[in-house]
Amino acid sequence: MGQTMHDHAATHDHGCGGAPEAIARAERLCRERDLQFTRLRRDVLAAVAGQTRPMGAYDIAEALSEPGRRVAAVSVYRALDFLTEHGLVHRIASRNAFVSCGHSHTDGAGLVFLICRNCGTIDETTSPEVEDQLGRTLAKAGFRPTSRILEVEGECGACLGRSAEE
Amino acid sequence: MGQTMHDHAATHDHGCGGAPEAIARAERLCRERDLQFTRLRRDVLAAVAGQTRPMGAYDIAEALSEPGRRVAAVSVYRALDFLTEHGLVHRIASRNAFVSCGHSHTDGAGLVFLICRNCGTIDETTSPEVEDQLGRTLAKAGFRPTSRILEVEGECGACLGRSAEE
DNA sequence: TGTTGGGGTGATACACTGTAACACTCGGGC
């Protein structure tokens, strides 16, 4: 995708292993739940999973379009709706963009997104401790949560190391 | 403004005390830091602080416009940039909307937004414990944070109580 | 007094993000 500068993506890899693994996982999940893993959904997932940086819906549409096939943004949104609904991709609210999910995904709880403001990559971790404390805080406030987003912006370890060695 | 259905806002009030307090705080802060608290900025802050629900930039523009004065969204965005930069209002990323800050604001750390999916009000709390655990998690990941957003959607205490008594 | 320069604002235009509505296809069941 006409992109330089993320050769280190292979070293990073946040546990997802890239597009093939993500697709295999999705196929399995759709079989289990009797869902349709159509070509469009597969292609959208592949496009997102092939990047460590978040992709906008229109980026995806453009990436999938080629002479002979024009993928409209609407279709991409529908596919993304499906994929997010089943936890295969996540929406990054602070960027209006999407990343493929790295975890074998127990239940979507306690997710933390680490967004590097330098290289743009997004890492995904979970923290039961944070989740635990947050649950306590919410209970104290008398608030019953249904979903939560936790996104941190800053500098990732790779970029910190790179700037330190200069 | 021109809004029904939030009569309970007075009972809620999340510690901010409404628009007058928010404006007094802003005036003080701007004096201290030698910043200009212009009419537009004051009006935008007043509009946002007068609501417990988040307002979109275009809502604000419309609320401030009247025969004889037309406030363009662009101007609102500029005022909002100023206000968020100095911690007087916060952006709710999951809603593309803005709320006035309720805290006398030490440093913007550890903020948690509680968004009620029923009544739409937004409460704001801080949790040092969550903050602490999150800091630990980030350190473990080798990530240096510069900003973070933590937004929880669910049902607020008031709505839970109201639905329970039926 | 004039003028110069910067911050704030107004206005228009535009890019990006997301949704509504409707038509079409395709496959399965009757």
Add this chain to the structure above:
DNA sequence: GCCCGAGTGTTACAGTGTATCACCCCAACA
């Protein structure tokens, strides 16, 4: 064959945010 539902294509549009330029005001300063 017909119907029906899910998925997709297409167009149009609403909502969100930014770029750009012109203007005003006011303070600084010659």
